[in-house]
Every structure is written in structure tokens, then in C-alpha cells.
Amino acid sequence: MFVQGHRLATMRQWPENRIAFGGDYNPEQWPREVWADDLRLMAEAGVSFVTLGVFSWSWLEPSKGEYTFDWLDDIMDLLGEHGIAVDLATATATPPPWLTSAYPEILPVDREGHTLWPGSRQSWCPSSPLYREFALALTDRLASRYHDHPALAMWHVSNEYACHNLPCYCDTCAVAFRRWLEQRHGTLDALNDAWGTAFWSQRYTSWDDILPPRITTTFSNPTHVLDYSRFGSDTLLDFYRSEYEVIRRHSPTVPITTNFMTMSQFRLLDYHDWAPHQDVVSTDHYVVNSLEHPQAELSFHGDLTRGLAGGRPWMLMEHSTSAVNWQPVNPAKVPGGTILDSLAHVARGADTLGFFQWRQSRSGSEKFHSALVPHAGEDSDRFREVCELGAIADRLGEVLGSRVDADVAVLWDYEALWAMSGPCMPSSAIDYATAGHTIHRLLRDRGVTCDVVHPSADLSRYRVVVVPTLYLVSDEDAASIAAAAAAGAHVVVTYFSGISDANDHVRLGGYPGAFRDLLGVRVEEFFPLREQEGVALSDGGTGSQWSEDATATDAQVVTTYANGPLAGRPAVTRRDVDAGVAWYLGTLPDDASLGSLLDTVLRESGVESVVRTSPGVEVVRRRSDSGSWLFVLNHTDDACQVTASGHDLVSSTDVGPTLHLSPRTAAVVREG
Ligand code: GLA
Ligand code: ZN
Numbered sequence: 001m002f003v004q005g006h007r008l009a010t011m012r013q014w015p016e017n018r019i020a021f022g023g024d025y026n027p028e029q030w031p032r033e034v035w036a037d038d039l040r041l042m043a044e045a046g047v048s049f050v051t052l053g054v055f056s057w058s059w060l061e062p063s064k065g066e067y068t069f070d071w072l073d074d075i076m077d078l079l080g081e082h083g084i085a086v087d088l089a090t091a092t093a094t095p096p097p098w099l100t101s102a103y104p105e106i107l108p109v110d111r112e113g114h115t116l117w118p119g120s121r122q123s124w125c126p127s128s129p130l131y132r133e134f135a136l137a138l139t140d141r142l143a144s145r146y147h148d149h150p151a152l153a154m155w156h157v158s159n160e161y162a163c164h165n166l167p168c169y170c171d172t173c174a175v176a177f178r179r180w181l182e183q184r185h186g187t188l189d190a191l192n193d194a195w196g197t198a199f200w201s202q203r204y205t206s207w208d209d210i211l212p213p214r215i216t217t218t219f220s221n222p223t224h225v226l227d228y229s230r231f232g233s234d235t236l237l238d239f240y241r242s243e244y245e246v247i248r249r250h251s252p253t254v255p256i257t258t259n260f261m262t263m264s265q266f267r268l269l270d271y272h273d274w275a276p277h278q279d280v281v282s283t284d285h286y287v288v289n290s291l292e293h294p295q296a297e298l299s300f301h302g303d304l305t306r307g308l309a310g311g312r313p314w315m316l317m318e319h320s321t322s323a324v325n326w327q328p329v330n331p332a333k334v335p336g337g338t339i340l341d342s343l344a345h346v347a348r349g350a351d352t353l354g355f356f357q358w359r360q361s362r363s364g365s366e367k368f369h370s371a372l373v374p375h376a377g378e379d380s381d382r383f384r385e386v387c388e389l390g391a392i393a394d395r396l397g398e399v400l401g402s403r404v405d406a407d408v409a410v411l412w413d414y415e416a417l418w419a420m421s422g423p424c425m426p427s428s429a430i431d432y433a434t435a436g437h438t439i440h441r442l443l444r445d446r447g448v449t450c451d452v453v454h455p456s457a458d459l460s461r462y463r464v465v466v467v468p469t470l471y472l473v474s475d476e477d478a479a480s481i482a483a484a485a486a487a488g489a490h491v492v493v494t495y496f497s498g499i500s501d502a503n504d505h506v507r508l509g510g511y512p513g514a515f516r517d518l519l520g521v522r523v524e525e526f527f528p529l530r531e532q533e534g535v536a537l538s539d540g541g542t543g544s545q546w547s548e549d550a551t552a553t554d555a556q557v558v559t560t561y562a563n564g565p566l567a568g569r570p571a572v573t574r575r576d577v578d579a580g581v582a583w584y585l586g587t588l589p590d591d592a593s594l595g596s597l598l599d600t601v602l603r604e605s606g607v608e609s610v611v612r613t614s615p616g617v618e619v620v621r622r623r624s625d626s627g628s629w630l631f632v633l634n635h636t637d638d639a640c641q642v643t644a645s646g647h648d649l650v651s652s653t654d655v656g657p658t659l660h661l662s663p664r665t666a667a668v669v670r671e672g
Contacts, residue, residue: 010252010253011253011254011255011279012153012253012254012255014085014153014154014255015048015049015085015153015351015352015400017397017400018048018393018394018396018397018400019346019350019351019352019353019393019394019396019397019399019400020048020049020085020315020351020352020353020354020393021045021046021047021048021049021352021353021389021390021393021394022042022047022048022049022050022051022084022353022354022355022358022372023047023050023051023318023354023355023356023357023358023371023372024050024051024054024318024354024355024356024357024358025038025050025051025052025357025358025359026054026055026056026357026358026359026361027052027071027075028056028059028071029359029361029362029363029364030359034359035075035078038358038359038373039078039079039082039084041373041378041383042082042084042358043082044378044387045372045383045386045387045390046387046390046391046393046394047084047358047372047390048083048084048085048393049084049085049086049087049153049154049352049354050079050084050085050086050087050358051086051087051088051089051156051317051354052072052075052076052079052086052087052088052089053072053088053089053090053091053142054089054091054093054156054159055091055093055094055121055159056072056089056091057091057092057093057094057095057096057138058096058097058098059071060072060091060138060141060142061096061138062096062098063098064098064099064102067141069141069145072146076088076146076149076151076152077151079151080149080150080151084151085151085152085153085154086149086151086152086153086154087153087154087155087156087317087354088142088146088152088154088155088156089155089156089157089158089159090135090138090139090142090155090156090157090158090243090247091138091142092135092138092139092157092158092243093121093122093158093159093160094121094122094123094124095118095123095124095131095134097118099131099134100118100123100124101118103130103131105125105128105130105170105172106123106124106125106128106130106131107123107124107125107170108123108124108125108126108165108168108170109125109168109169109170109173110168110169111167111169111213111214111215112214112215113169113214113215116164116165120164120365121164122159122163122164122165123164123165124165125165125168125170125172125173126162126165126166126168126173126232126235126236126239127168127170127172127173127175127176127177127235128172129172132239132242135158135239135243136242136243136246139157139243139246139247140246140250143155143246143247143249143250143251144250147247147250147251147254152251152254153254153255154254154255154256154257154280155247155251155254155255155256155257156257156258156259156282156317157240157243157244157247157256157257157258158239158240158243158258159258159259160259160260160261160284161236161239161240161258161269162232162233162236162268162269163261163266166232166236166268166269167212167228167229167232167268168212168232169212169213169214170212173212173235174210174211174212176231176235177210177212177228177231178207178208178210180231180234180235181207181210181227181231182207184227184230188204188205188206188207191204191210192204194223194227194503195221195223195224195227195503196221196223196503196505197221199221200221202221212228213225213228219423219424222419222422222424222504223503223504223505225418225422226415226418226419226422226504229268229418230270230415230418232268232269233268233269233270233273233274233414234273236269237269237273237274237277240258240274240277241277244256244277255279255280256278256279257278257279257280257281257282257315257317258274258278258282259282259283259284259317259318260274260281260282260283260284260305260308261283261284262283262285262301262304262305262308263284263285263286263288263297263301264297264300264301264433264437265288267414267417267418267421269414270414270415271308271414272308272413272414272454274308275308275309275310280309280314280315281305281308281309281312281314281315282314282315282316282317282352282354283301283305283308283314283315283316283317284316284317284318284319284356285298285301285302285316285318285319285345286318286319286320286324287319287320287333287341288327289327289329289330289331290327290328290329293437293441295344295618295635296437296440296441296444297437298341298344298345299344299348299440299441299444299618300436300437300440300441300452302344302345302347302348302349302350303348303404303406303410303440303449303450303451303452304412304452305348305349305350306348306349306404306451306452307412307451307452307453307454307457309349311349311403311404311451312349312403313349313350313351313400313401313402313403314349314350314351314352315350315351315352315354316342316345316350316352316353316354317352317354318354318355318356319341319342319345319353319354319355319356320333320355320356320369320370321333321338321355321370321371321372321374321382321385321386322337322338322370322374322382323368323369323370324369324370325365325366325367325368325369326369330368332370332382333370334664335381335385335664336385336664336665337664338382338385338386338389339385339388339389339392339665339666340633340635340664340665340666342389342393343392343631343633343650343666343668344618344631344633344666346396346399346631346668347404347618347620347622347631347633347668348404348449348620349403349404349622351399351400351401353389353393355371355372356369356371357369357371357372358371358372358373359371359372359373360373360374360375362375370382372386373386392649392650395649395650395652396649396668398626398627398629398649398670399622399629399649399668401624402622402623402624402628402629403622403623403624404449404451404620404621404622404623405449405610405621405622405623406449406450406451406462407448407449407462407463407464407605407607408443408448408449408450408451408462408463408464408465408466408607409450409451409452409453409457409459409462409464409465409466410436410439410440410450410451410452410453410466410468411436411452411453411454411455411457411465411466411467411468411470411481412436412452412453412454413454413455413470413472413473415472415502416432416469416470416471416472416473417432417433419471419472419500419504420432420469420471420472420496426496426526426528427526427528427529427545427546429528429529429530429531429545430469430496430528430545430546432469432471434469434545434588435468435469435494435495435545435585435588436452436466436468436469438588438591438594439466439468439492439494439594439598440452440466442591442594442595442598443598443602444618445595445613445614445615445616446595446598446599446602446609446613447609447610447611447612447613447619448602448607448608448609448610449610449620449621450466455467455470455473455474455477455480455481456476456477456480459480459481459483459484459489460484460487462484462489463488463489463490463605463606463607464489464490464491464492464601464602464605464607465481465484465485465489465490465491465492466492466494467481467491467492467493467494467497467515468494468497469494469495469496469497470493470497470498471496471497471498471499471500472499472500472501472502472504473497473498473500473501473514474501474502475501475514478498478514478515478518481493481515481518482515482517482518482577482582484580485518485577485578485580485581485582486577486578486579486580487578487579487580488578488579488580489580489605490580490581490583490601490604490605491518491577491580491581491582491583492583492585492601493512493515493518493519493582493583493584493585494584494585494588495512495545495546495548495585495586495587495588496512496546497512497514497515498511498512498513498514498515498516499511499512499513499514500513501514510522510523510524511523511524511526511548512584515582515584516553518575518577518582519555519573519575519582519584520552520553520554520555520573520575520582521550521551521552521553521555521570521573521575521584521586522550522551522553523548523549523550523551523586524549524551525548525549526546526547526548526549527546527547527548527549527564527565527566528545528546528547529543529544529545529546529547529587534590535547535561535562535563535564535566535571535587536561536562536563536564537559537560537561537562537571537572537587537589537593538559538560538561538562538571539559539589539593539596540593541559541589541590541592541593541594542589542590542593543561543571543586543587543588543589543590544587544588544590545587545588546586546587546588547561547564547566547571547586547587548566548586548587549566549569550569550570550571550573550584550586551569551570552570552573554575555570555573555574555575555582555584556573556574556575557570557572557573558570558572558573558574558583558597559571559572559589559593561587570586571585571586571587571589572584572585572586572587572589572597573586581601581604581605583597583601585597610630611630611632611642611643611644612642612643613632613642614640616634616635616636616640617632617633617634617635617636617640617642617661618631618632618633618635619631619632619633619642627670627671627672628670628671628672629649629668629669629670629671630644630646630667630668630669630671631666631667631668632644632659632661632666632667632668632669633666634661634662634663634664634665634666635664636663636664637663637664638663639660639661639662639663640660640661641658641659641660641661642658642659642661643657643658643659644656644657644658644659644667644669644671645657645669645671645672646669646670646671646672647669647670648667648668648669648670649668649669649670650665650666650667650668651667655667655669
């Protein structure tokens with residue numbers, strides 16, 4: 001159903017008739033007596049799948065070449081007998097101690113040259129051929145042993161690639177980087193040109209002189225660093241693909257995936273390159289409670305993951321029932337929070353609800369991380385909520401495979417993110433995600449759903465295209481954005497976009513280089529704002545983050561700066577472009593000012609809310625040939641009302657014409 005396009009014909013479909021519900025299961029952490037209890041409680045909670053074996057290497061191959069599959073055979077059989085599907089991991093996320101003792105060259109090295117020792121997890125260098133050899137041998141054993149096991153539903157390659165071991169700066173990586181650079185640039189002349197090595201006497205005359213961007217006296221060459229980010233993502237993708245191929249040889253029809261981390265804090269892999277190599281896009285998400293708008297970030301993450309899946313449904317492989325253990329302070333979720341967060345993911349296209357993990361550990365680094373079965377045991381409010389969620393997941397089966405409606409695209413590009421995240425930029429107080437997240441959040445508050453897609457995506461289907469801080473952009477992508485405006489879209493470009501090309505060379509002649517003509521704006525100098533600093537705007541609002549000395553060469557000035565060194569200069573402009581409009585924000589207006597600008601954009605472009613709602617009440621519509629489902633999520637502490645009619649699958653009641661929701665509850669209304 002949601003397997004990626006070209007593989008549809010041959011791939012086995014899973015899940016089949018319900019939202020898959022379950023999570024990571026680590027039975028090796030528990031004596032066998034507990035397994036029977038696990039199976040009983042899984043049935044009670046309505047668990048339909050588990051991910052097995054993510055960190056099991058030392059239990060599967062306790063010493064070199066000696067394999068012990070008996071325990072995995074037993075638990076696979078038991079799960080199969082209980083009707084629970086298995087997403088079987090390749091167990092290659094973390095090497096066993098014997099492997100790193102025998103071959104310490106496998107260990108990753110940080111920027112300062114320190115070895116990252118074993119004793120935690122993911123202690124392997126992404127470029128290590130030795131590590132790959134051992135990992136592929138284990139993958140081969142697992143795939144040949146379990147490929148036709150009746151419980152097997154999915155293969156789970158490694159785990160959260162790059163989470164802890166990228167970038168690695170070791171000598172093995174140095175050699176691999178040179179090979180990668182030769183492929184990308186062809187000649188040293190081309191590399192010198194791309195990296196701008198005329199600067200600071202950096203010209204290379206031999207490939208062997210090129211090193212990873214290790215710690216230096218001061219700023220490293222930014223294109224060197226950018227290429228190292230690309231190299232790291234490509235290296236791990238190649239690793240993933242080699243594991244994929246080994247599995248595929250034994251297991252032709254079972255879907256293969258690896259869990260991404262599309263949450264906005266994780267930025268090391270270019271998932272737009274990775275997604276086409278997944279049979280199903282899967283990802284992990286954890287609510288970061290220190291964010292100002294954590295629920296809006298969750299929604300953004302869902303829309304980005306759906307974008308990576310090409311609009312198809314995706315798997316939420318992991319999230320948490322309650323507290324995590326890795327933020328500075330880790331409060332539990334409020335009652336109802338487990339269900340609300342889960343349904344927020346389903347609203348944005350998840351057809352799987354996976355958690356880390358089934359049973360909360362007694363020992364180890366994650367013993368204070370919540371789970372489906374908490375330390376308190378089955379007699380707990382959280383486990384009762386988990387059981388309720390399992391029953392809801394079952395009732396939501398009819399939603400499976402449906403798509404999310406969106407008329408607005410927000411662009412997201414890991415290369416632009418990498419390039420603008422380095423030091424020695426005009427401002428270290430701006431972050432790639434801020435403008436995109438803010439606009440996405442304000443649209444979400446208005447009941448408008450966005451697809452978050454790469455700049456090279458087909459933009460022709462969107463009425464509004466938001467281009468936030470697209471610092472680095474290729475000529476082709478800039479042309480496609482301009483074409484979207486010419487064809488009738490409202491294109492909203494923000495500050496610090498279009499500045500540099502794919503090698504991070506500045507586009508000359510005035511900023512915002514690649515978008516100067518589209519926007520009819522020319523900027524000579526930047527005036528970035530300090531953290532907490534604001535600039536008054538002529539509409540009564542306040543700008544933050546950025547300001548700049550812009551001239552509207554061929555655009556209408558909508559808002560100007562009202563104080564400071566730029567008083568009277570344009571802050572927001574608009575330009576009619578054939579059938580569409582190009583808007584430019586030279587600063588980030590506050591929510592009220594930006595919101596009213598977005599209201600104008602929505603009105604003029606004809607984009608409507610899913611239903612009218614108030615901030616804190618999230619609404620999304622999923623649709624298929626057989627019907628439509630309105631998701632309403634009340635994140636507030638007050639009761640709310642929304643216009644909706646049909647059958648609510650959460651409460652199993654008919655509703656309409658007004659849906660009433662208590663605080664922190666959700667409805668999924670089959671409309672009509
Ligand atoms: C990641 C990992 C899991 C676990 C969780 C904790 O998602 O994949 O193994 O460590 O984080 O939040
Ligand atoms: Zn390395």
C-alpha cells in the first residue's frame with residue numbers, strides 16, 4: 001500500500017488492515033519468564049508488531065564467527081504464534097566488544113583526534129571496510145535464516161544511521177574522502193576552484209594532501225566542510241545500500257527500511273538522497289519539551305517525512321509514550337498525551353505507530369526512558385492509555401493508505417542547512433529552521449496543511465510555495481521556484497535565500513542573488529539582528545532575526561522599517577509575476593504581523609483552511625478513493641468546538657454538525 005513507487009508490483013504489503021501498533025522489543029534484556037508476560041500484555045495492548053534485534057549483535061555472535069540464533073528463533077516463533085508481526089533488525093547498529101577489541105581501527109575519531117571508545121553504542125567508523133565486512137556477514141546470516149519466517153513483515157537495517165558516529169575524522173575516512181572527492185570533482189583543478197582555495201594559501205597539488213576538516217587554527221574552508229557533510233551522508237547511504245542488497249538476495253518481497261531521524265534537531269544526513277532507497281520511509285520522533293512550540297515541530301516533522309515519502313503514508317518507527325531520558329529535564333507527558341501525539345503523526349500520514357520501547361529497561365542508559373510497559377507495570381495509568389491507543393489504532397484501519405491534502409509547499413533542503421550552519425557567517429543568531437518553522441506553524445494555526453518538500457520537487461501543484469532561508473540554491477532549483485510563480489503560485493521567499501551556489505560561492509551583483517529578478521529586490525548589505533533584538537515595522541509589528549538594506553527595483557513595498565539604521569527602507573515586498581506573485585520578507589515579522597501577511601497570501605491564492613479553527617486546535621484531512629477523514633487535535637487545556645459531521649473513530653460515536661472536544665483529546669471523523 002505505501003511501498004515506494006517502482007517497487008509496488010513485487011513488494012509484500014504491510015500493514016494490511018490496521019494502523020500497525022507496537023515498538024522496539026528487546027527480549028534479551030529480560031529472563032525468559034518475562035517473555036510470557038510480554039506476550040500476554042502485548043495482546044492486552046493490541047500490539048500488532050515489534051522491532052526485534054536492533055542492539056543484539058553481541059547476543060547473536062558472541063565471538064567471531066560463532067552464532068547463537070536459538071533465542072531469536074524462539075522469540076520469532078512465539079511472536080508468530082501470537083499473531084505479532086516482526087520488523088527484524090540487522091543488529092548492525094552497534095558492534096560487540098570482541099570486534100572493536102580485535103580491530104580498534106574500526107572505532108570512530110572526533111574532530112580533535114580523540115578515539116571514541118566502545119562502551120556505549122554505534123562505535124564504528126562509517127568508512128571502515130572491516131566494519132562493513134563483519135556487518136554484512138551478520139546481515140547475510142540473519143537474512144538467510146529468517147527470510148521465510150511467517151512472523152517476518154519488514155527488515156529494519158541498522159538504526160538511526162549517523163546518530164553518534166558522524167562525522168568521523170579518522171585516517172580511513174581521509175582515504176575514503178579523497179576517493180569521494182575525485183568522483184565529485186574529477187580533477188584537482190576543479191576541486192581547487194570549487195573550494196575557492198586561492199584563499200589563505202589552500203591550493204592543493206596532490207589528492208594525498210587533503211584531510212578531513214579536522215580541528216584547525218581558526219575557520220576551516222566552508223566548502224571543504226560542506227563537501228565533508230555530503231561525503232558523510234553518501235558514505236552511510238552506501239553502507240545502507242550494501243546491507244539492503246544482501247537482504248534482498250535472500251528476501252525478494254519483504255519491504256526494507258531504516259529509521260530516519262527527521263526531527264529538526266538531527267541534521268547529519270540528506271534524507272532527500274536516502275528516501276528513494278527505502279521500500280517504505282520510516283522515521284523516529286521525540287517531542288523536545290524545551291522548544292517554544294513542540295507540537296508545531298511535531299507537525300512539521302510529519303509533513304517533512306510525508307514529503308520524503310513522496311506523499312505516500314510512512315512509518316513512525318519510534319516515539320515515546322511519555323518522558324525521554326536525554327533532554328536536560330525529562331517530565332512525563334500529561335494524561336492523554338500519548339494518544340494525542342500518536343494521532344498527530346497519523347494525521348500527517350503515519351500508518352504505523354511504533355514506540356521505543358516495549359518494556360522499560362531496569363538497567364542501562366535508557367532505564368528512565370518511558371516505554372509501553374512502564375516501571376510501574378500494567379497497573380498504571382500510562383499502560384491503560386497505551387491499551388486505549390492500541391484499540392484506537394485498530395479502529396483507524398480504514399484510514400490506511402489515504403493521503404493528506406495540501407495546497408502549500410514549504411521547502412526544506414539539507415544542503416542549504418549545512419552551508420548556512422557554519423561559522424563566520426553574517427550572523428550566528430539565525431538558524432536554518434526558524435523561518436520555515438514559523439511560517440509552517442502560523443499556517444497550521446490557520447488550519448492550513450503544508451507539504452514540506454525539497455526545492456527540486458514538482459512545485460506545479462501548489463498554490464503557495466514558501467522558500468525559507470534557502471541560503472544555497474542551484475540554478476535549476478531557483479529556476480523552478482521562479483517558474484512556479486510565473487505559473488500562478490504565490491511564492492514567499494524569506495531573508496538569507498539565494499545567496500550562494502552549490503559550491504557555496506556567493507552570487508555576485510547584489511543579494512538575494514538567485515532570486516533578485518524574481519523578487520525585484522536588490523540588497524547591498526546585511527543588518528542581522530542580535531538575539532532578542534527587534535526592529536519596528538511600519539505595520540505596527542516588530543521584525544526579528546534579520547534586516548537588510550534592500551531596494552525595491554521592481555516590486556511594491558508592503559512594509560518598511562520604522563526605526564533603526566534602515567528606517568524607511570523596504571522590509572516586505574511583493575511583485576506580480578505573470579500569473580503569480582513573488583513576496584519577499586527581509587526580516588521575520590512577529591506572529592501577528594506575519595500572520596496577517598499570510599492571511600493575504602491565502603486569500604489571494606485561494607487556499608482555504610481544512611476547517612476554521614483556533615490556535616492550539618490542529619486540523620488535518622486525509623483522503624482516499626473511499627472517503628475522507630478529518631483529524632481534530634485539541635492541544636489546549638480548554639474544551640473546543642469545530643464544525644464537523646460524521647463518525648468519530650476515536651470515541652466510536654456519531655458527531656455533527658459541531659464536534660465538541662475536551663482538553664487534550666482528539667477525534668478522527670469519517671466525514672459524510
Ligand atoms: C533513538 C534510538 C532508540 C532509543 C531512543 C530513545 O530513537 O533509536 O534506540 O535510544 O532514541 O529516545
Ligand atoms: Zn572514520
